[in-house]
Amino acid sequence: MGDLLNGFADALTPGNLLWAFVGVTIGTAVGVLPGIGPALTVALLLPVTFRLEPAAALIMFAGIYYGGMYGGSTTSILLNTPGESASVATALEGNKMARAGRGAAALATAALGSFVAGTIGTIALSVAAPLVADIAVNFGPPEYVALMAVAFVTVSALLGPSLLKGAAGLVIGATIGLVGIDTQTGQARLAFGLPSLFDGIDVVIVVVALFALGETFAHLIAGTGGSRVEPLRGQPMLSRQDFRRSWPAWLRGTALGFPIGSLPAGGADVPTFLSYSVEKRLSKRPQEFGHGAIEGVAGPEAANNAAAAGVLVPLLTIGLPTSATAAVILTAFQSYGLQPGPQLFSESGDLVWALIASLYIGNVLLLVLNLPLARVWVRLLGIPAYGIYAGVLVFACLGAFAAGGTIADLIVLTVLGLVGLLMREAGVPVAPAVVGLILAPLAEQQLRRALALSEGDWTTLVSSPLTVALWIVVVLALVAPVVLARRRRRVSQTLDETSSTH
Amino acid sequence: MTDIEEGRPLPETPEVAHREARAAGALGVLMVVAAVVVLIDAARLRDSDDALGPAAAPTLLGILLGLLGGALAFQSRRFLRTPGSPGRRLWRLAALVVVLVAFALLLPIMGYVVSSAGLFTAAALLLGAPHPARVAAYGWTLAVVVFLVFDVLIGLSLPTGPWGF
Numbered sequence: 260m261g262d263l264l265n266g267f268a269d270a271l272t273p274g275n276l277l278w279a280f281v282g283v284t285i286g287t288a289v290g291v292l293p294g295i296g297p298a299l300t301v302a303l304l305l306p307v308t309f310r311l312e313p314a315a316a317l318i319m320f321a322g323i324y325y326g327g328m329y330g331g332s333t334t335s336i337l338l339n340t341p342g343e344s345a346s347v348a349t350a351l352e353g354n355k356m357a358r359a360g361r362g363a364a365a366l367a368t369a370a371l372g373s374f375v376a377g378t379i380g381t382i383a384l385s386v387a388a389p390l391v392a393d394i395a396v397n398f399g400p401p402e403y404v405a406l407m408a409v410a411f412v413t414v415s416a417l418l419g420p421s422l423l424k425g426a427a428g429l430v431i432g433a434t435i436g437l438v439g440i441d442t443q444t445g446q447a448r449l450a451f452g453l454p455s456l457f458d459g460i461d462v463v464i465v466v467v468a469l470f471a472l473g474e475t476f477a478h479l480i481a482g483t484g485g486s487r488v489e490p491l492r493g494q495p496m497l498s499r500q501d502f503r504r505s506w507p508a509w510l511r512g513t514a515l516g517f518p519i520g521s522l523p524a525g526g527a528d529v530p531t532f533l534s535y536s537v538e539k540r541l542s543k544r545p546q547e548f549g550h551g552a553i554e555g556v557a558g559p560e561a562a563n564n565a566a567a568a569g570v571l572v573p574l575l576t577i578g579l580p581t582s583a584t585a586a587v588i589l590t591a592f593q594s595y596g597l598q599p600g601p602q603l604f605s606e607s608g609d610l611v612w613a614l615i616a617s618l619y620i621g622n623v624l625l626l627v628l629n630l631p632l633a634r635v636w637v638r639l640l641g642i643p644a645y646g647i648y649a650g651v652l653v654f655a656c657l658g659a660f661a662a663g664g665t666i667a668d669l670i671v672l673t674v675l676g677l678v679g680l681l682m683r684e685a686g687v688p689v690a691p692a693v694v695g696l697i698l699a700p701l702a703e704q705q706l707r708r709a710l711a712l713s714e715g716d717w718t719t720l721v722s723s724p725l726t727v728a729l730w731i732v733v734v735l736a737l738v739a740p741v742v743l744a745r746r747r748r749r750v751s752q753t754l755d756e757t758s759s760t761h
Numbered sequence: 762m763t764d765i766e767e768g769r770p771l772p773e774t775p776e777v778a779h780r781e782a783r784a785a786g787a788l789g790v791l792m793v794v795a796a797v798v799v800l801i802d803a804a805r806l807r808d809s810d811d812a813l814g815p816a817a818a819p820t821l822l823g824i825l826l827g828l829l830g831g832a833l834a835f836q837s838r839r840f841l842r843t844p845g846s847p848g849r850r851l852w853r854l855a856a857l858v859v860v861l862v863a864f865a866l867l868l869p870i871m872g873y874v875v876s877s878a879g880l881f882t883a884a885a886l887l888l889g890a891p892h893p894a895r896v897a898a899y900g901w902t903l904a905v906v907v908f909l910v911f912d913v914l915i916g917l918s919l920p921t922g923p924w925g926f
Contacts, residue, residue: 643890645889646885668837672861673858710811
């Protein structure tokens with residue numbers, strides 16, 4: 260706790276508060292644009308922070324991150340265009356509420372729920388992260404390999420419509436991650452003799468290409484310009500009844516979001532959908548679900564934000580990103596000269612605690628700023644689609660140029676944008692690709708290290724109880740969906756048979 | 762419509778599902794082609810003394826790409842033979858790709874502001890903007906503001922044309 264208080268002392272200087280304020284504001288402004296989720300917001304705005312000193316950059320970055328999260332839920336509610344799968348559950352009831360003229364209450368419960376979940380999540384993070392880091396210090400390469408295998412399998416199984424499509428996304432990303440010079444032998448892989456590919460393809464370029472260009476291209480060929488913004492009536496406030504219905508949902512959402520988010524698996528999508536079904540099951544008014552039940556906004560939104568804090572646990576302590584946003588955050592950290600992992604807390608403790616404190620400050624600023632400013636953000640949604648996506652293209656090219664610095668990076672951006680379009684059209688999720696892009700090279704590195712230490716003996720991978728347990732999880736995660744699907748099919752078959760005999 | 766118990770959005774109409782299956786088939790074919798490229802590239806790498814050489818990861822990924830791509834293509838084989846629906850504005854996509862490549866090539870010659878204003882205007886018009894003159898004005902404004910904020914204020918050095926911006 261003392262470390263966290265020091266972090267607050269670092270983050271609460273007037274200059275840093277200003278950066279947090281700027282970050283929250285532009286993060287919300289970009290995140291609120293339709294189709295732009297938190298991962299893309301963070302990737303697009305990363306160049307803004309490049310020139311700041313590390314502490315200020317981290318603080319502004321935290322603001323952008325939370326601003327992007329909040330902006331994303333505003334769009335989900337008012338436009339029904341969730342930028343990321345983690346806000347799909349929020350959009351379900353939120354958009355129904357907006358259509359029924361209760362958009363203001365939906366925004367308010369989302370904002371307050373984010374705040375509650377963010378507060379509890381930050382406290383849980385500051386308790387859990389040092390503990391996990393203490394355990395992770397003893398991890399050797401075999402443990403890392405097993406952890407990454409868990410992440411690979413769960414990310415492809417959970418972040419997509421099917422294991423096949425999720426795995427396809429993951430492998431596409433991992434292949435992009437191969438590009439560049441192999442660190443152990445100095446040979447270029449998949450660079451085709453192009454010097455600009457020797458350093459590999461920057462994560463920011465891949466994220467911007469797959470998310471932003473993919474989305475823009477999809478709008479272009481679909482010819483979908485206009486979308487319907489639900490008007491916002493009244494001030495975003497909660498009536499006493501709304502509050503009474505919301506707060507248990509916030510707490511339940513947080514209780515689901517943080518623990519699941521902090522597992523080295525899956526990220527933020529699962530808790531949001533779990534929270535939605537829990538709220539639906541527990542509600543005294545289940546008939547309202549599907550027509551705008553406030554619990555259905557409050558729970559998933561809290562779960563989403565608590566999971567966002569939870570995802571930072573494996574990211575900061577093990578260096579393991581489990582969501583697209585976390586993958587971008589990892590890149591941001593590396594560009595600020597921080598290497599997430601068990602040593603992070605002992606080596607750059609001051610900066611990390613300042614970051615955690617500024618995440619919290621960003622959370623407070625959002626609540627203070629955004630409820631009164633909700634109307635301004637809503638007005639941004641009125642910008643016609645052609646303006647938004649042409650502007651996104653300009654910022655995407657700026658981001659790619661800032662990250663890479665060469666013309667070739669812009670060509671790579673365009674090519675990967677076309678891949679992103681094809682993936683999007685094919686229903687292959689993009690998020691596992693980003694996770695694969697980051698994790699695959701790390702997994703290769705750890706596997707080589709493990710085999711070098713054991714002098715080529717592969718049994719080193721299952722040499723400790725923890726690794727054995729993790730590999731069992733891998734097998735279960737691969738087998739369980741198949742078994743469940745088969746059982747469900749059998750049940751529905753027997754149902755069909757019984758109903759047809761009657 | 763969304764199936765909440767599954768937690769996954771379902772394809773909305775048969776038409777959308779059909780389009781998705783065709784795209785999945787195309788992606789599958791592309792993945793198989795990429796698999797061949799990756800495997801050829803891996804085969805030409807010199808092996809090292811390590812237990813796991815530089816070719817191990819690309820070989821594994823090449824095989825996975827091929828298998829998954831093959832599975833995607835196989836799943837949607839029925840849809841690949843039927844002709845695509847007309848009216849999909851693929852020519853617009855081609856035009857925007859040309860615009861992006863032109864932006865990349867012109868950026869060092871024309872400078873950031875002119876290139877970006879052009880990119881914005883062309884992209885907005887392709888996306889269906891109604892007033893060319895107004896869009897061009899927006900494009901110039903955006904490019905100038907970005908240049909002032911990022912180059913002058915933040916110090917990210919952006920390419921300048923012969924006229925210094």
